[in-house]
Amino acid sequence: MTDQIAINQIFIRTAIGTGFIFLMTTLGAATVFLIPGEPRRTSREIMYGFASGVMTAASVWSLLLPAMERTEQSGVMPGWLPAVIGMILGAAFLAIPDRCQSSKYQYKNYQNQDALLIAAGAMLYAVQRELSPRASGYAGTCAYLAGFFIMMALDNAL
Numbered sequence: 001m002t003d004q005i006a007i008n009q010i011f012i013r014t015a016i017g018t019g020f021i022f023l024m025t026t027l028g029a030a031t032v033f034l035i036p037g038e039p040r041r042t043s044r045e046i047m048y049g050f051a052s053g054v055m056t057a058a059s060v061w062s063l064l065l066p067a068m069e070r071t072e073q074s075g076v077m078p079g080w081l082p083a084v085i086g087m088i089l090g091a092a093f094l095a096i097p098d099r100c101q102s103s104k105y106q107y108k109n110y111q112n113q114d115a116l117l118i119a120a121g122a123m124l125y126a127v128q129r130e131l132s133p134r135a136s137g138y139a140g141t142c143a144y145l146a147g148f149f150i151m152m153a154l155d156n157a158l
Contacts, residue, residue, distance in 0.1 A: 045140030052131040052140075053147025055123050061155035063120035083120075090121020 039047070067086070068079035135144055 042137070042139045045135050045137045046143040047135075048131045049135035049140035049143030049145075050147035052127045052135055053144040053149070054151040055127045055131070055147075056144075057148045057151030057155065059120040059123040059127075061152055063123070067120070086118050087121030087124065090118035090123070091125040092121075093118060094122050094125045 035043070064083060064087070068083050071077065071082050072079040132144075135141070
């Protein structure tokens with residue numbers, strides 16, 4: 001009976017977490033309807049900068065560090081080695097098709113720490129290639145730092 005309760009709690013927490021993420025994504029996307037016309041350059045820099053910061057922090061604390069910890073715990077090799085290889089593969093996974101064709105990114109769904117590292121590399125590539133150049137002003141830099149710090153706090157506190 002306790003196993004069934006534990007399983008139910010997992011499903012409930014998963015549903016709450018998924019619902020929260022859905023709600024926040026919807027609210028974030030809905031802000032587009034609140035901005036009349038084309039946003040000013042500073043507003044765009046702030047949005048791009050914040051998104052860059054969030055994605056960079058997410059790639060470090062949600063993908064890179066957990067994968068490195070799992071690798072270290074396995075005792076097979078040092079955690080940094082697959083991290084470097086995985087991030088290079090992730091960046092190449094996006095860079096090569098980006099250079100060869102005009103279509104954007106295609107992701108695959110993997111379930112192990114190698115996939116976390118590849119995803120981290122891919123995310124960092126996408127941030128550097130697409131978002132960072134558009135957030136190069138002072139406002140964009142400040143928003144990048146704010147997004148990074150907020151995501152870092154959320155990843156470590158939750």
